[in-house]
Amino acid sequence: MSDQIRSLTLSHVVLPIANPVSDAKVLTGRQKPLTETVLLFVEVTTTQGLSGVGFSYSKRAGGKAQFAHLKEVAEAAIGQDPSDIAKIYESLMWAGASVGRSGVATQAVAALDVALWDLKAKRADLPLAKLLGSYRDSCRVYNTSGGFLQASLEEMKEKASASLETGIAGIKIKVGQPDWRLDLERVAAMREHLGDTPFMVDANQQWDRARARRMCRELEQHDLVWIEEPLDAWDAVGHADLSREFDTPIATGEMLTSVPEHMALVDAGYRGIVQPDAPRIGGITPFLRFATIAAHHGLALAPHYAMEIHLHLAAAYPTEPWVEHFEWLDPLFDESIEIRDGRIFVPQRPGLGFTLSDEMRAHTQDTVTFSA
Incomplete structure (x- = not known):
């Protein structure tokens, strides 16, 4: 029997930048100085006990929108075979088709897509x-x-x-x-x-x-x-x-x-x-x-x-x-x-080669879990 996605945990993380920075968009008055990076993390687990981690991010605006969009469409991935990454990707695009296939929609789905690739490499016991x-x-x-x-x-x-x-x-x-x-x-x-x-x-x-x-x-x-x-x-x-x-x-x-x-x-x-x-x-x-x-x-x-x-x-x-x-x-x-x-x-550890730190948990402002 093939493996299935058992649960997905989405985390909205706000990470301050120690020393705010400005590029030309700030000096021309189009944006404010960059003070933080907002991230969307996805942790996926399967019925066979495997796991993967992925993330997307936003600067200055859009982080909350990414989290909100994935909350709406993520459930479509539950029960699917995590190895069928392209199929899952398409199902998530169709689940959110009314807002298009670019911008926030793709950036939100990216976090889950990365997590599935991390999981797939871990299943093979290989660096991605x-x-x-x-x-x-x-x-x-x-x-x-x-x-x-x-x-x-x-x-x-x-x-x-x-x-x-x-x-x-x-x-x-x-x-x-x-x-x-x-x-x-x-x-x-x-x-x-x-x-x-x-x-x-x-x-x-x-x-x-x-x-x-x-x-x-x-x-x-x-x-x-x-x-x-x-x-x-x-x-x-x-x-x-x-x-x-x-x-x-x-x-x-x-x-x-x-x-x-x-x-x-x-x-x-x-x-x-x-x-x-x-x-x-x-x-x-x-x-x-x-x-x-x-x-x-x-x-x-x-x-x-x-x-x-x-x-x-x-x-x-x-x-x-x-x-x-x-x-x-x-x-x-x-x-x-x-x-x-x-x-x-390149890290020689399986997958992306990273585990989430306690500091990541400390900077998490919102989280939601979907499960079969």
Whole structure:
């Protein structure tokens, strides 16, 4: 007899950020400083006694909506075979079809989808990367958390040096300020400070097409690994045009919440770096669907945030990817990830390789359980 999903526990978790940060969206007045990460955790157990854990997240808004949406549709998964992940995914999409197949709907379902992949790898007694078919046991890693715009130039330099001393390979900083001259000054100063260290910048969608072309042209001299989100995230044609016009690679995709939204980049002739985010695109199932297409088109990969999930997915991508390092979620898990010599290493424990910490429980504001 096949296994069945016996119970699902959903947890709404609010994790404060010790030092609030601001990117260009704050300086242009479009958002408030980031003070917390709101997470949706799913713990799944089966009739054969197996378990899995997954999560999704939101910043600034949407966390409560994710929790509420999954509460409405999660019961559709009860009694299903947990190995039939694609089938379960489709059933949850149909259960919430009236609100569409992107945005909050996919981000909510993502937490359960990730939990099912964690469970499946645990059933096989393999790290998730090995279950998927990994190409490598570690990936290049860069840090973003030290490069936000509320930090002074000296503070950014200090944080970058500290990150490199821990074994991080690359550094990314935020740009996109209303005064573009300040961006250029900070980038030039950081390039001088970093020497030959791999260096990326992120404009967080704050340039129009004309400004983006001018900034990309000015930034060519700094030998950047990439220029991230120079345009609105849904301007596929604009990003594709920039990716063909400049030598410095363009990177985008972190904000997109479905495979079709990512496919718009491919259809527009995009030649840059894709940055799908598993919790945002809808989970590991849709992430893998798009990753296959991206690899077919020869696109480089650098998944966004959530390194606890993306490290496994990056290890299973054909060409060498970058993984983004944020320490913000560390308190939620009992285990840490090994970083050394510029690389972040796939945990050798089964599944994602993480268990939820007491601190995660302490930050849980609401929870609900569904059971057969």
